[in-house]
Structures are given as structure tokens and as C-alpha cells.
Amino acid sequence: MPDKPDRNAIEVVNVSKIFGSGEGQVAALDTVSVSIRENEFFTLLGPSGCGKTTLLRLIAGFDFPTAGEILLYGQDIAPLPPFKRPVNTVFQSYALFPHMTVADNIGFGLEMLGKPKAEIKARVAEMLKLVKMEALAGRRTSQISGGQQQRVALARALAPQPKVLLLDEPLSALDYKLRKEMQIELKRLQHETGITFIFVTHDQEEALTMSDRIAVMSSGKILQVGSPWDIYDKPAERFVADFIGETNFLTAAISEMANGKARATLKSGATIEATVAQGFQPKPNATVVVRPEHAKLTKAKGELSGTVENIVYFGTDTHIHVHLDSGELFTVRQQNTRSAGCGFEKGDKVGILIGNDAAQVLKD
């Protein structure tokens, strides 16, 4: 991973956004604070209605916070109208101007900034090249495909060289293949332009593959901020563990806590090593999570034991659902090979092996 300077591009400080008034009042954002570093690909991830788009709109200036500050390189921009913020947006619907050509769309921001014609022309050409749309510069935006519109929207937002680029679920309208292509394309653009990207999505896979850091949001709050690896392997709380990927929840008693590690005694009586989420308060029934691909199924004895309930084939791997003797459910994901089956059958008595670096204790 390239070195990221520790300067903050955006600092969101105790921002709240309340819609409505009186009894019908809804807090779309509830005292949210987060810092986004210069030159990073930062993702706001969460289900619809979690407040991620509201936060993006506050940074863009389409809405104003009820309380709190939004700092752009130290300057509070929260009260400024959108046309006074050096921040540009790629809209979910692209919002290309239908009465202008591709080139005029891309040049619009520079024109509004009062740049000289020659400079606009050069910059538009550069942008067209960046998004590989040189051949279609003279087309109307209604005469190009969805994927091409997406590229034009990106070029238009990047052309004025914003300090921060905001992307509001820009890939959601594309089909699967094109979406995959654009994910790589976006990463490349971010790398080449060196502009800070703030990306909003509800697609956890998109977030994991593209981001430098992810903020997981739910009900107007940011639950956890971290690298994709942190978020996936060291979820702090149940919502994060559940929302991202698949996981197994087990109840355990925690002992010997030290240096972010501890020993967890499971209901089966076995004790495993686990990492502990920050802010965990010792309690009798803690929750431990184990990802399905971090556990192994065996016909011999393991840390857990149970009966195979169901086997689901997924092509690359097989999910084996086990009913534990303790009454809980546990899924193991096993990589497939071409020749053999998964080696287990419904009704088999099995053991589950959990490695030394597979379990995480949640704080809630």
C-alpha cells in the first residue's frame, strides 16, 4: 500500500442532521465525527437509510447540518453554498446536461470558474483521454451508453480538480460486468489524479475491493472506521460483523485478556485464542465471531462438534451448515477442488477446527 500522508482533507466534527420537527423529527445523522485523509479512497458503507448519503450531501453543500462543523483542510465549509466549495460530485443518476455535448459537459465547471477558453479546451481534452472518451467528445449525452455516461460524469467532476471528489453510489445503475470494470477504473483514476475520493455505497464487496478505509454506518451513526482488512477481520460490533460478509456468532466466556488478545471458552468447553475489539467490557456472555472460511471441518474431534444439516455448492466453494451440539448454528466454507466432492454428507457427525487467529470478540 502506498504511503498516505497524515493530513486530513475533510474533518466532520460532531455533525447532526435532523429532518422534520416536533414529534415527527428524525435524526438522519447523530453527532457523527470522522476524519478523511488527503489522497485516500474513503468509503461510507451502510444499508439504505443509514445516513451515508445525507453525510455526502452535507459535504457537497446540498444540505446544511443542524449542528457541528465540516472542515475542508481546516476551514469550516458547512455554511457555504455548493458553488463555493472546491468539492465536486458524481451523482447516482449522473445528472449530465442533456442539451450539451460530452465536451461541453466536461468543461462546464471550468467555464463557471471563469477559466480562459484555451485552458478549458486543453483540460477537457486531457479529461477525455483520462476516461478514454476522446472519440465521443461531440456527442449529445443522450447518444451514449450508460457506462459511457458514467465516464463523462466522472470526467466532468474531475475536470475542475476538486480537493475532494464525492461519489454517490455511482456504479449502482451498471450491470455486473461493467460495474467490475468501473471499480478498477475508479481505483486507477484515484491513483492517477491523487484526489481524495469519498465513495458512498451499500455494496460491501465494492467497499472492500476499492477502499483504503471504510466507515460502516447504521441509523445515523458511524460504527467503525478502518481498513477493509480491519472491518472484515476485526469487526467491533455485531452490526458490522453481520453486515459485511457472512459470519458465525458464538457465545463464550472471556479470560486472560491482555494486549488485545484473550482466551475464549466456548459452550462446547473448548478454549480458543481470540482478538478482542477495542472498548470491550468484560462480561459473562461475550459474543465471538468466526468467519466461515476460517474454520475447518473434520471427521475427528475439533473445538466444536455437531451434525451436518445442509450442504450448498457455490462453484468456487461449498457452504456446509452444521447444527452444533450446543444448539447454535455454524457455517463452514470449504474451497472446492475439481475432482472430489466436499467429503461430507448430510447427517455426518463432524468436528470443527478453529485456528489460533480466527476468532474476534465483539464489544456488544
Added chain:
Amino acid sequence: MAKNFSIKHQPGFTAIAATCFIVLYLPIIVLVIYAFNAASSTSEWGGFSLKWFQSAWQNTQVVDATLRSFQIGSIAAVLSTIFATMAALATTRTAPYPGLTFKYAAINQPLMVPEIVTGVALLIFFSRIKIFTGYSGIGYLVAAHTAFCIPFAYLPIRARLENMDLTLERAAADLYATPWKAFRRITLPLLWPGILAGLMLAFVISLDDVVITEFVKSGGQDTLPTYMLGQIRRGITPEINAISTAFLLLSVAIVTLFFFVSRKRD
């Protein structure tokens, strides 16, 4: 069901449709035919001639009334379209609030109040102003026409604004356009077909008005429709048919243009 339901295959449909077209268009066709009558009767055919068109063209009263109609129509159309555009922007570019429906109703009021009532009210109102100011020019007619043309201009403009994606204006603001520039560069160009449609509709409505004009006009301020009404009282010659035919052609031309303009860029 054996077959899909289709209105075209109902018994009697063709007959009803044909009757409707005949009732609608036959009188107009007769009127147009007799405009080319060589005789001076509107019911007996005396051979083909263009003389009534020529006679109307040379009748200074007709020319005078026509020019006045165009003058009033164009000023009223432009003014009402400006007001209608502002009203349409104010009623669509806002979050709904209590009283908004009332404002719609107030703007569209001329569509609902009987013309005769407006005519009488304006007659009384303007006569007071005439006494007070001494002015008795064409301004009263322009003001009256502007007022009742506003809803006709307002409706296509509002429809266009309501169908416009608000994100476009947001995108313009995001790209450093001040509200005025965003309006000039994005909203207005996209709104043009609606504005032109409103303008033409208002012009045709103004051109066609009889009732309110009849009440508001002073002596010597006949528009084409009120002049025609006055002539009919004195007995009809095919000159009226000729004027009507020319009028019809003009209206059809404007409405056709309106159709093409409002279809453009959709």
C-alpha cells in the same frame, strides 16, 4: 378470453366516430368553401372566386382590426409568458407548503371564472381608472388579455419544469454555477420548449377572445373577432367567410408549430 379487448372492435364505433368528425368539421368545411363563392350569398354557390379575400384585404377596418389583434396578442402573450414562467418556477422549485394548492388555484382562476363575469368586472374596474387617469388607450385590452392568458402559458411551462430532473440544477451548483448562472445555462435552455409552447398558446387564446374584449374595448378598438361579430349583426357576406378562413389557417399554422416545438428535445 378469446380475444383481447379492443375499443376499435366494438359495434357502432366507426359510425360514432364518423358522426363526430362530420359534426365537428362539416360546418367549417362549408364555411371555407363559401369563402371562395363568386356570388354575394353564404348559401348559394355562384362559382369560384377569390374576390372576397381581395375585398377583405382592401377593407381598412379589417386590416386595422387584424393589426390590433396581432398587437394585443403579441404583447399579451409575451407578458403573460414572463409572468407564467416566474409563477411556474416559484410553484415548482420549492418544497410543498400549506397554501401551495391555493396558489395553483389563484393562478388558474381565469380558467374557472366565467368569462362574462371577468368581462363585467373589468368593465367596471377599468371605467373607474379611465375616469381617474383619463387614459383610454389599448393598454386596458393588453392588461385584460395578459391576465386571462397567464394560465394558458403557465400550464405547459409548469409541466416541463415538473418533468425536469432537479439533480441537473444541483449538478450545476456543484460545478460552481451561481443560482443565476445555473438558471441561465441549465434550467432556461431545458425550459425553452415549454416557454415557446406557452407563448404560442397564449397568443392564440388572445387572438380568439371575444367576450372579455367586447366588454373592455373602447370605441374604435375592435379586434378581428369583435369586428366580425359586429359585421354579422349587419348581415353576412362571404367576406366574413374569407376572414374566418384566413384566421383558421393562421391558427392551424400556430398550433402545428406549437406541436412541433413542444415535441422537440423530448
